[in-house]
Amino acid sequence: MNFLCQGDCNSDLLPSPFLIVFASCFANLALCRIFVFIFAGMNAKKISDSKNQMNELVLPNDTNTFGNLMGGRLMYWMDIAAAYCAAKHCSAPVVTASVDNISFKNPIKLGHYVHIEASVTRAFNTSMEIHLRVRGEDTLHQFTYESNEAYFTFVALDPNDKPRTVPEVVPETEEEKKLFDGALRRRQLRLILAGKMKPKDATELKALFVNSE
Numbered sequence: 001m002n003f004l005c006q007g008d009c010n011s012d013l014l015p016s017p018f019l020i021v022f023a024s025c026f027a028n029l030a031l032c033r034i035f036v037f038i039f040a041g042m043n044a045k046k047i048s049d050s051k052n053q054m055n056e057l058v059l060p061n062d063t064n065t066f067g068n069l070m071g072g073r074l075m076y077w078m079d080i081a082a083a084y085c086a087a088k089h090c091s092a093p094v095v096t097a098s099v100d101n102i103s104f105k106n107p108i109k110l111g112h113y114v115h116i117e118a119s120v121t122r123a124f125n126t127s128m129e130i131h132l133r134v135r136g137e138d139t140l141h142q143f144t145y146e147s148n149e150a151y152f153t154f155v156a157l158d159p160n161d162k163p164r165t166v167p168e169v170v171p172e173t174e175e176e177k178k179l180f181d182g183a184l185r186r187r188q189l190r191l192i193l194a195g196k197m198k199p200k201d202a203t204e205l206k207a208l209f210v211n212s213e
């Protein structure tokens with residue numbers, strides 16, 4: 001393709017208006033990308049900035065007929081702890097997009113305390129994965145025990161209730177890095193199960209099975 005002026009311009013070396021417009025658009029686009037990259041990086045937040053712990057006391061109204069905390073009540077508290085963590089990470093209103101499977105290892109008894117630790121593992125475009133670790137505590141006999149772990153996904157919303165971009169996550173500790181790395185595979189699995197991703201596009205998830213052979 002000939003981008004140089006012919007005829008009137010009186011010089012073969014002058015670029016055509018088309019080339020000038022094309023070049024300036026390309027330069028603007030490249031500049032925009034650099035700015036987006038820089039600002040996204042500057043916007044990145046540490047996991048410890050939004051990590052939090054919620055504490056609750058199991059009262060009679062929270063229990064089933066065995067005197068244990070009801071699963072539904074625990075999930076309600078977990079949702080609140082996770083929402084607080086996600087909203088704090090992105091400084092925006094958030095909604096729960098999905099909850100991965102929850103298995104209850106040990107029941108939490110009436111009169112025991114519940115400690116729900118919530119931390120963001122990774123942020124994607126508009127969504128964030130939140131990891132929850134739940135422990136029970138018997139303050140009378142001074143011991144704590146594992147109850148369950150789960151992953152919740154939250155989406156940040158703009159003033160029109162449309163998904164909006166969220167800051168990146170900077171993992172620092174070894175455990176944070178491990179959870180950060182695994183988040184991509186967990187996201188692919190949950191999006192496949194939700195019918196929002198084709199299995200053939202889940203490259204990281206596939207690699208897990210291929211590499212484990």
Ligand SMILES: CC(C)(COP(=O)(O)OP(=O)(O)OC[C@H]1O[C@@H](n2cnc3c(N)ncnc32)[C@H](O)[C@@H]1OP(=O)(O)O)[C@@H](O)C(=O)NCCC(=O)NCCS
Nearest residue numbers: 095096097098124125126127128153155163190191194196
């Ligand atoms: C979650 C919700 C905002 C997603 O909106 P949407 O129009 O489907 O938007 P998109 O398809 O563009 O997805 C937006 C983000 O949500 C994620 N998402 C959508 N469905 C998801 C699911 N089932 N699991 C995990 N993430 C999901 C997408 O991956 C995307 O994340 P990304 O931008 O980081 O890649 C919308 O479905 C909603 O409002 N749901 C109801 C939320 C609610 O009421 N929760 C309370 C409990 S009932």
